[in-house]
Amino acid sequence: MQSGFRYAGRVRVFVTGGTGYLGAALLRLGPGQPWVLGASYFSGVPKQSGVEWVWLDIRDARAVEQALARFRPEVVIHTAYSKAGPEALEAITVQGSAHLARACAKVGARLIHLSTDQVFDGEHPPYAESAQPNPITPYGQAKLEAERLVQAHLPQATIVRTSLIWGFDPIDPNSQMVLEMADGKRAGGLFVDEYRSFVFVEDLAQALLELVSLDFQGVLHLGGAEVLSRLEFGRLIAPLHGRDPARLPAERRAEFSEPRPANCALDSSLARSLLHTRLRGVREVLHGLR
């Protein structure tokens, strides 16, 4: 469900996880735009100026409520999460999201909640918003449970499922891993048989900020336009960082001990019909740099 939405004056937008990869990209787009930005940090060091920063442990429901009551956001973009083990998944990713949704309901803020293509099992791509989730990893299960709790506390929330986020300024952790493998500094290889809709961080941040002014409710898929295996992705970005793509080691999912979804390609045609921002494929972004 969606319709154009206009706020009076500058919109107050609060970003959880402002020190994270996506959160920082959102804040970089902020200056000069028609919003007032607040953001939370936890163990990281806040960098972006012109932002009202608050230290917040999202596991603390009362602190979450107080932070929102103080900043009084009209829209919250929730990027904070952790997958550092089962306890973090439950306390931060699942319960932290529930605390935030409850606090948004209390202060009357809209919530744009970040979720993942990993809620799918990877067997029936491409996945549209109507597809049945069936996560096969603890991370995917926690993110699906977070979605469920967010929708229970705040049925009008926007749930954005995205794919592997990449960028080069600064470089993202997945690209960093590619470079370490190319340099022989990291064991293992890049999967030839695991496919994702790699999304460029600046396109994703722009699309999320565009969503701020759209009263869209429910699930929306924001994946990049090109589906690639991890090895294909690595081979495309290696030359950008001065590395030889031929040096990248390949691996198959079956050689990995944990289950991993094979192909979580997202069907993002609904987003294409709603947003001006284009979620470009990796080749298109790289071509634009020449």
Ligand SMILES: NC(=O)c1ccc[n+]([C@@H]2O[C@H](COP(=O)([O-])OP(=O)(O)OC[C@H]3O[C@@H](n4cnc5c(N)ncnc54)[C@H](OP(=O)(O)O)[C@@H]3O)[C@@H](O)[C@H]2O)c1
């Ligand atoms: N990265 C991807 O490829 C990808 C793919 C699909 C979906 N997503 C989703 O996109 C979102 C953003 O991902 P990302 O890669 O940008 O994440 P990230 O770089 O790992 O950042 C995570 C953020 O969460 C904050 N955080 C961790 N524990 C916290 C706590 N207890 N209380 C409050 N904040 C806490 C961190 O703060 P400090 O750094 O200050 O500790 C950091 O700002 C996540 O919801 C993720 O599930 C990501």
